[in-house]
Amino acid sequence: MKHILKPRKTTFIFILLILSFSVNAQWNIPDYAKNTKLPTEPTYKLTETGKQLFIKNCIQCHGLPGEGKNNTAINAPDLGTADYQSKHNAGQFYYQFNEGMGFMPSFKDKLNKDDKWSITFYVKSFDKGFKITGEKIKAENCVIDFKTEDSARTLIATANIIDKNGISKPAEGVEINFFVKRIFGNLPIGETVITDQNGTAVFKFPDNIPGDENGKIKIIAKFKDSDAYGTAMKSAELNWGTHLHFVNPVLERTLWGPNNRVPLWLLLSFLIVTGSVWLTIFYVVFQITQIKKAGK
Amino acid sequence: MSEVIHKDNKKSLSKIVDDLTKPLKRHYGFTPWILFLTAIMALGIWAYIIQIRDGLGVTAMRDYVSWGLYIASFIFFIATALIGMLISAVLGLIGIKWITPIARIAEMIAIGFAMWAGLIIIFDMGRPDRVLNIFLHGRIQSPIVWDITVVTTYVAISLILYLLPLIPDIPFLKKTMTDQPKWKQKIYAVLSFGFKGHTEQYKLIKRLTRIMAILIIPVALAIHTVTSWLFALTLRVGWDSTIFGPYYVTGAFVTGGAAVLIAMFIFSRDFRLKEYITDFHFDKMGKLLVLLMLVYLYFNINEYLVPAYKMKTLDEHHLFGLFTGKFALMFWTVQLGGLIIPIILMLFKKMRRPTPSLIIGIAVVTGAFFKRYLITIPTLLHPHLPIQNVPAEFSTYWPTAFEWSITMMAVAGAVLIITILAKLFPIMPIWEIAHEEGITNEEINKFVEEKNN
Known part of the structure; x- marks a missing residue:
C-alpha cells in the first residue's frame, strides 16, 4: 500500500511547494492584537473543550502541539514549541487563526467566539507562563x-x-x-x-x-x-438481548462432522456396498473349501 | 476364428503341460534378474529409511505441493492394476476366446500393482506408524477411507480371481514338479483344495470364478473412480471436474492394456511360449488398445477443450501452464507420444506385430506415468489461498532422488511379485487351453494318473 501512495504524495507536496512560493506572503499581525483582552478566565475545562476542537479542526496541518507532526511543506508550524509560544501571545494567536493567510484558512465564520477562545486557551496552555485557573480534571x-x-x-x-x-x-x-x-x-x-x-x-x-x-x-x-x-x-x-436459537452444526449429521455423526444415507450406502461385496467374497472363500467335498 | 487356428495345429496335452511348466524349472537369467530387482529395492529401502529418519523434508514436497511423485505413482499403479478386471472379467464374461492365454498375465499385473499401490500411500505418510488410525478413527465421509476400502477389496478379489482358475492346474504341477523343493510342493498341496478333476469340481470352480468376475467389475470401477474422487471432490482448478471418474477409468485401461502388451512380449519370448501368445494375440490386443486409447482421447478432449473454450480466470493460469507454459513440453510429449501417435501407428496391422507393439506399449506406459504427474502437480502449484511471503521452493516442484528411488522400489516390487508368481505357477491356465484344444476332462484325469504311476 505504502509504495502505491508514495508517488502521489510526492506530487501533491511538490504542487503545494510551488503554491507556497507563489503565495510567498508574510504574517502581518497588527499591534492591537497583542493587547486583546481575554473574554473569560482560561480554565482547565475550557482547554479540554479546546483540545477536542483542535483535534477536529487543526490537527491535519499542525499536529498536536509539541509533537512535531506539523506539515512543513506548507509552513504550518508546530504550535507547541517554545519559539512559537514566545512570539505569539493569546491575542496574536487568536488574530492569526481568526483571519487566516495563505494556506491557513480563516475561522472567522466557521467557529463561534467561545470555541475559538477555547482553542486559543488550549494552544496557549503549552506556554508555561500562561495562567490557567480552575480545577484540573484528573x-x-x-x-x-x-x-x-x-x-x-x-x-x-x-x-x-x-x-x-x-x-x-x-x-x-x-x-x-x-x-x-x-x-x-x-x-x-x-x-x-x-x-x-x-x-x-x-x-x-x-x-x-x-x-x-x-x-x-x-x-x-x-x-x-x-x-x-x-x-x-x-x-x-x-437479559435485554434477543434470545439466541443456536443450532450447533457440528452436532448434526454432516459430511464435515466426526465419524460418529456421519450422515445416515452415507453410512448406509457404505455399509450396504462394502458389506455385500465382502459377504460375497466370504461366500466364495467358503465355497473354495467345499471343493474337496464336491469331488467325493 | 481362434478355434479354427487352434484346430489347424492341435497340440497334445503332454506338450501343453511340458511347454507351460518348463519355464517354472528353467532359470536362464532368473538370478541376475532377481538381483537387479533386489538392488533397486535395496536402494529404495535405504531411501525410505532416510525418509523415516529425517521426515518428508527429504522429498521436494512443501506446503504447496503436498501430493508429489508418490501420489502420481499411486494413481498410475491403481490404473495399471485395473486391466485385470477388463480382460479376465469383462472380456471373459462376454465369451471372448483369445484372452485365455493372457487373462492370468493381466491378473498377475493387477495383483502386483494393486498391492504396491497400497504401500505407496504409506510411503507418502510422514508418520506411517499412524496408518492404523485410518481404520480406528477414519471418517466414512472421507474419500480416503473409501479409497482404502476399495483398494483392500480389489486386492482380495484379484487374489481370489487369480487363485480360483489356478486350482485345476495344481494336479499338473503336483505331478511334474516332483523334482522341485519341498516348500513349493507344500504350496501346491495347500492350493489344490482337494481338487481331483471331478466334473462337479470343475462346475463349482467355474461358477465361483463367474461370481468373482461379475463382482470385480463394480469394485474395479469403484477403485479408480474413488481414486479420481480424491481429486474431483475438491474445488481445485484442474481437479474440479465431473468426468474425472470415467476419465481415470479409461486412462487406466490404456495403461493396463499397454502393460499387458509389454508383459505378453516378455513372457512369450523369455518363457518360449510363442506358440501360445501368437501374432494373432498381439494383433487382437493391439486393436483393443486402439479402441481404449480412442475413448481416452475423447475424454482428454473433453477434459481440456471444454474448460479451455470457456477459459475461466482460475482455469486460465492452469491451462496455459500446460499448453504453453512450464509444463508444455511434458504435456505435449505425453499427449502426442503417449496417446495420439500410438493411436495412429496401431491402426496399421504391421504396427500390431510383437516388436512394434512392445515399443508402443513402453511409450504408452511411460506417457501414462507422466500424465498422472501432470494431473497431480500443476494444480497444487496454484493454491487457492496463497500464503504470504512463501519461500521460493514452495512454488516449484521436481522430485528428489529419494522420491525417485522409493518410486522405483515400488515399480521393482510390483515386477518382483509378477516374477515370483510367474515362477511359482504357470502363466496360462493349462486346463483351459487343453479344453480349447478339445481335450476332455477324462483325458486330463487319465494323463494326471498316468504320470503318477
Whole structure:
C-alpha cells in the first residue's frame, strides 16, 4: 500500500511547494492584537473543550502541539514549541487563526467566539507562563456508573469527579459511550450521550441486540475521552438481548462432522456396498473349501 | 476364428503341460534378474529409511505441493492394476476366446500393482506408524477411507480371481514338479483344495470364478473412480471436474492394456511360449488398445477443450501452464507420444506385430506415468489461498532422488511379485487351453494318473 501512495504524495507536496512560493506572503499581525483582552478566565475545562476542537479542526496541518507532526511543506508550524509560544501571545494567536493567510484558512465564520477562545486557551496552555485557573480534571478521579430502568430498557449513566477532599461532584458535559461485550472485543452501540448538570445521561438500549440462549448480555459504559476522564468503566449483565436459537452444526449429521455423526444415507450406502461385496467374497472363500467335498 | 487356428495345429496335452511348466524349472537369467530387482529395492529401502529418519523434508514436497511423485505413482499403479478386471472379467464374461492365454498375465499385473499401490500411500505418510488410525478413527465421509476400502477389496478379489482358475492346474504341477523343493510342493498341496478333476469340481470352480468376475467389475470401477474422487471432490482448478471418474477409468485401461502388451512380449519370448501368445494375440490386443486409447482421447478432449473454450480466470493460469507454459513440453510429449501417435501407428496391422507393439506399449506406459504427474502437480502449484511471503521452493516442484528411488522400489516390487508368481505357477491356465484344444476332462484325469504311476 505504502509504495502505491508514495508517488502521489510526492506530487501533491511538490504542487503545494510551488503554491507556497507563489503565495510567498508574510504574517502581518497588527499591534492591537497583542493587547486583546481575554473574554473569560482560561480554565482547565475550557482547554479540554479546546483540545477536542483542535483535534477536529487543526490537527491535519499542525499536529498536536509539541509533537512535531506539523506539515512543513506548507509552513504550518508546530504550535507547541517554545519559539512559537514566545512570539505569539493569546491575542496574536487568536488574530492569526481568526483571519487566516495563505494556506491557513480563516475561522472567522466557521467557529463561534467561545470555541475559538477555547482553542486559543488550549494552544496557549503549552506556554508555561500562561495562567490557567480552575480545577484540573484528573483521569483517576472520575467514576462512571449506571443504573437500569428495566421496563423501558433505559440506562441512566452518571459521571462523577471526586475532588481532593474525597467529595464526589457530578461531572457535566462528559461524553459516555455504551458497548456490548462480544467474543472479539466490545461492540459500540447507539449514539454517544452527554451528561447534564446533574452528571447523568439517559441511554435508550436497542431491543435487537443478540444475547445468549437466555438473552443475557454484558453492557459496558465508558468515557469517550479516555485521555481526560480515564479508562474507568462500569459493566453489568442484563437479559435485554434477543434470545439466541443456536443450532450447533457440528452436532448434526454432516459430511464435515466426526465419524460418529456421519450422515445416515452415507453410512448406509457404505455399509450396504462394502458389506455385500465382502459377504460375497466370504461366500466364495467358503465355497473354495467345499471343493474337496464336491469331488467325493 | 481362434478355434479354427487352434484346430489347424492341435497340440497334445503332454506338450501343453511340458511347454507351460518348463519355464517354472528353467532359470536362464532368473538370478541376475532377481538381483537387479533386489538392488533397486535395496536402494529404495535405504531411501525410505532416510525418509523415516529425517521426515518428508527429504522429498521436494512443501506446503504447496503436498501430493508429489508418490501420489502420481499411486494413481498410475491403481490404473495399471485395473486391466485385470477388463480382460479376465469383462472380456471373459462376454465369451471372448483369445484372452485365455493372457487373462492370468493381466491378473498377475493387477495383483502386483494393486498391492504396491497400497504401500505407496504409506510411503507418502510422514508418520506411517499412524496408518492404523485410518481404520480406528477414519471418517466414512472421507474419500480416503473409501479409497482404502476399495483398494483392500480389489486386492482380495484379484487374489481370489487369480487363485480360483489356478486350482485345476495344481494336479499338473503336483505331478511334474516332483523334482522341485519341498516348500513349493507344500504350496501346491495347500492350493489344490482337494481338487481331483471331478466334473462337479470343475462346475463349482467355474461358477465361483463367474461370481468373482461379475463382482470385480463394480469394485474395479469403484477403485479408480474413488481414486479420481480424491481429486474431483475438491474445488481445485484442474481437479474440479465431473468426468474425472470415467476419465481415470479409461486412462487406466490404456495403461493396463499397454502393460499387458509389454508383459505378453516378455513372457512369450523369455518363457518360449510363442506358440501360445501368437501374432494373432498381439494383433487382437493391439486393436483393443486402439479402441481404449480412442475413448481416452475423447475424454482428454473433453477434459481440456471444454474448460479451455470457456477459459475461466482460475482455469486460465492452469491451462496455459500446460499448453504453453512450464509444463508444455511434458504435456505435449505425453499427449502426442503417449496417446495420439500410438493411436495412429496401431491402426496399421504391421504396427500390431510383437516388436512394434512392445515399443508402443513402453511409450504408452511411460506417457501414462507422466500424465498422472501432470494431473497431480500443476494444480497444487496454484493454491487457492496463497500464503504470504512463501519461500521460493514452495512454488516449484521436481522430485528428489529419494522420491525417485522409493518410486522405483515400488515399480521393482510390483515386477518382483509378477516374477515370483510367474515362477511359482504357470502363466496360462493349462486346463483351459487343453479344453480349447478339445481335450476332455477324462483325458486330463487319465494323463494326471498316468504320470503318477
